[in-house]
Amino acid sequence: MVACFSFLFPLAPFFVTFLFLILFLEQISYLCKKRNVPGPNIVLPFLGNAISLVTKPTRFWEVQADLATSLGFSVNYIIGCFIVFIRSTELSHYIFANVRPDAFLLVGHPFGKKLFGEHNMIYMFGQDHKDLRRQIAPNFTPRALSTYTALQQIIILQHLKSWERLSSESPGKPISLRLLARDMNLETSQTVFVGRYLSHEARDKFRDDYNLFNTGLMKLPFDLPGFAFRNARLAVERLVETLGDCATQSKKRMSEGDEPSCLIDFWMQETVREIAESKMAPPHSSNVEIGSYLFDFLFAAQDASTSSLLWAVTLLDSHPDVLRRVREEVSRIWSSESDTLISAEQLREMKYTQAVAREVIRYRPPATLVPHIAMKDFPLTESYTIPKGTIVFPSVYESSFQGFTEADRFEPERFLEDRQEEVIFKRNYLAFGAGPHQCVGQRYALNHLVLFIAMFVTVLDFKRHRTEGCDEIMYCPTICPKDGCRVSLSRRCSRYPNLSLN
Structure with missing residues (x-):
């Protein structure tokens, strides 16, 4: 055996030298891309700073933000990828405004195209993207949103009841809302x-597949049997197929003249009308495509809404004056004992x-963060050009703390009519994005959060069980309180509203 491999021994110095040469060239390549921009000067081979990103993501991005103070951006190196972190709001707008084949593509997730599939709004641009946004516009009209608010409230109320029962079964022992809120949002x-x-059977399978997807979302992209990423990819394929079948059923109902009762109905009603007028289906209206776009929605x-609900509970608990004002306002407009839903007009009040x-x-x-990939060398400033292939991270979080009066304070009054900071500092409010890919469902998302807050604080009393570091930010993949928002709940109203989906 020794004799068989003895001929390799003289080659060992060559392999070592070759390895060091590769590592040296990798370091030189990084420094050439970095130039004089703030960022680490020495990075680990291939891994770069991936270990710190995975183990302490919040701290990793805080360091990037600190480094970006002077120029508005900073750089780093992660698993063979050169990255640029954008802190400046104006530079973030510059990236959002240049989503096109010869500038930047929105990637959403580093391995998203493989995970989400080809038919995905994130990866569309130009006329195709405009056509699709025009087709889905009927999904978010005032009439459609009013239909959704009724459904949202009933589901929210059903889950609040179950949360209160769960909490009462273990008095003195807090429950974590993170998974409970996620389940509520999935059903919603x-x-x-x-x-x-x-x-009901399809919903159970749907929930299981979505959980597989959610797990694989945060794993390395090993597309092999038994790995979480493979399970997630296959789960997405099944979910898209299921949603595409729903589109087929909806087309049939809408072609028979039935009234829309959910989002896909409003969408298919318009699609059926276009087919009747032009005798041909509009682009992007195959069942597979519609199923894929529904999965985008x-x-x-799902995860963004879960994040906001958890932070709402956390921040209301730590700001009792805000909680008191919300309860007073809601009680003047809607009673939990009225057995009626909050109307669209009441919601506006x-x-x-x-x-x-x-x-x-x-x-x-x-x-x-909203990751994009540079499709070619792109001049970010007069003195720096982003190299082709760079992953660029405009920071929505950093922009949220720029411009606004005392931005580090949680202060809802900034959005009332006498201050109107959402108008004055509109460019810094980037939670729903900007440019051609700005979130089309932002009104729906806001309605959901307002309805949840109104019903949660009206029907339940809650107490947050605070521990050291419980409010620290955790990435999963959107941000949540580190403890998952652990609370004790009890019923506040004399009885729950008698409302159902039937």
Whole structure:
């Protein structure tokens, strides 16, 4: 055996030298891209600073933000990828405004195209993207949103009841809201988006597949049997197929003249009308494509909304004056004992509660970073050009703390009519993005948060169980309180509203 490999021994110095040469060239390549921009001068081979990003992500991005103070951006190196972190609001707008084939593509997730599939709004641009946004516009009209608010409230109320029961079963022992809120949001999304077209059995399978997807989202992209990423990719394929089948059922109902009862109905009603007028289907209207776009909506509504609900509870608990004002406003407009839903008009009257929702999203924007990839060398400033292939991270979080009066304070009053900071500092409010890919469902998301706050504080009393570091930011993948928002709950109203989906 020794004799068989003895011929390799003289080659060992060559291999060592070759390895050191590769590592040296990698370091030189990084420094050439970095130039004089703030960032680490020496990085680990291939891994770069991936270890610190994975083990302490909050601290990693805080360091990047500190480094970016002088120029408005900084650089780093992660798993073979050169990255640019954008702190400056104006530079972030510059990136958002240049999403096109010869500048930047929105990637959403480093391995998103493989995970989400080809038919995904994130990866669309130009006329195709404009056409699709035009087609989905009927999904978010005032009439459609009014339909959704009724569904949202009933699902929210059902889950608040179950949370209170769960808490009462273990008196003195707090419950974590993170997974509970995620389950509530998943059921809300299923009901609002595809309504009656998912059976109870299909909903259970849907939930299991979405959990597989959620797990794989934060794992390394090993597309091999048994690995979480492979399970997530296959789960997405099944979810898209299920949602595409819902679109088929909806087309049939809408072609028969039925009234829309969920988001897919409003979408298919318009699609059926276009087909009747032009005798051909509009672009991007195959069942697979519609299923994929519905999954985009689901993903956008799910984790971001969960993040905002958790931070709302956290911040209301730590700001009792804000909580008191919300309860006073809601009680003047809606009674939990009236057995009626909050109407669209009543929702508009809740000015302070809406201000609280907007401030929650500003203070803790769910998706703190919006990754893009540079498709070619792109001049970011007069003195620095982003190299082709760079992953660029405009920071929504950093922009949220720029411009606003005493931005480090949680202060809903900034969004009331006498201050109107959402108008004055509109460019810094980037939680819903900007440019051609700005979130089309932002009104729906805000309504959901306002409705949740109004019903949660009205029907329940809650006490946060605070521990050291419980309010620190945790990435999962959107940001949440580190402890998952652990609370004790008890019923505040004399009885729950008698409301149901039937």
